[in-house]
Amino acid sequence: MTVKKIALVAHDRMKKELIEWIKKHQNLLKHHELYATGSTGQAIEKTLNVTVTKMESGPLGGDLQLGVKIVNKEIDILIFFWDPLEAQPHDPDVRALLRIAVVWNLPVACNASTADYLLTSPLFDSDYHPETPDYEAYRNRII
Template sequence: MSPRRHIALVAHDNKKVELLQWAAFNRGTLARHQLYATGTTGTMLAYELGLPVTRFLSGPVGGDQQIGAKIAEGVIDVLVFFWDPLEPQPHDPDVRALLRLAAVWNIGVACNVTSADLMISSPLLSGFYQRVRPDFGDREWQPAEAG
């Protein structure tokens, strides 16, 4: 039996159609996994694919941070985030924080169609693959030194 991965799907406004087309093409594979998405992207995906999607707030009002929290909790395995590198985003700090958490917690990240195609077609997605989850247990809070 194939493992059920938890996949977050996020797209900036100029990339939503591209993500919807990619998701429709890969609907069969996505149907075997638990899907999460931010705001409008989640609504569009649920409607277009006819699949259940756990929806969070819109990215600019906290959805990016909600997905980031799920990454830190160990829930999300893969992040497919079609972000727009040519358009300034008013919530850019949230976007950077989300990508940072994905790197910190060592989850797979796809930022465009090519990387998403390679990730979703990998036999590791549906086969046995246990990502290495960092252990930050030795990083206890220390008071700042008086300067």
């Protein structure tokens, strides 16, 4: 099994759902490197009794810190249970995190069903590395 670097994020109203999902998959998740924003990371550590690399709380820059890790190819999967029914004070950061995950072709799950699909995919246990888009033409464009 290849150790994956998994970022786990949840808005306040979604934390309980994420923790329940983690409990369901704890035997698998405890063998991987876990990253999370502030209080989500604390809840995961308590649930799994494992060490989680914790960023700041989302509104204090934690989402952006995870975004930097994605750009630097330090995260393999993003599981982000965001609240579709409530605006967040840091919505621009949330959008930036989701956007940068798509820019770098990172597997992303925004709900339990999709997260189940990611973890049960045959690719999960392989040395799978998503193709990195070639942005050289974009970087070298003449403005």
